[in-house]
Amino acid sequence: MAQSRLLPLLALEVTPTGRPKVDTELRALLQRMSVENPLWGAPRIHGALLKLGFAIAQSSVAKYMVKRRGPPSQGWCTFLRNHAPHIAAMDLFVVPTIGFKLLYAFVIVRLNRSGRGSVFGAPSYGRCMPIRRPKT
Structure with a gap:
């Protein structure tokens, strides 16, 4: 009896939810555009793809763009x-x-050597002027 109730539910077609999948050819084009135009960000590539007739969200463009990494930076201790x-x-x-x-x-x-401090009674113009630097 329980099986006869479940059969109609199992026969229903499950529709996918969320965004449609981005085609692999479109993904390859998107990655090629991001590599060949390193100054273009996601909004500009998204606009170019819209002009070519591709319907894709800007967030999807940002997700599939090639991530550019520079050389690794030094750690704090090394700095x-x-x-x-x-x-x-x-x-x-x-x-x-x-x-x-x-x-x-x-x-x-x-840090590389010990310095010395100064103690004086009243700051005068002659003492303070060597400290100031001209604005350039």
Whole structure:
């Protein structure tokens, strides 16, 4: 009895859902266009395919485009090792004294060697000008 009820359900044709499959020839054309025109993105290739009469979504074009990868980038540890002589940290802070005077401290620390800091009472034009650089 249960089989007789299931037979009509099994005989129904199942229709596929979702987007229609992209033809392999269209996929090959799309990949060739993306390789031959490296500056074209998915919107431009999509527009060109629409002009040629192909009905395809822009998201499908983006999915099937050839992914371009550049050379692998270096890791963080390698970057620090390669650039350690050129890395510096600096700080400028104010220290109030017991007599309510202000001492300005400017410290630069470089990773490749120990630096020295400066402490001075009041910043003057002569001390601050060598620090400034002209705008170019």
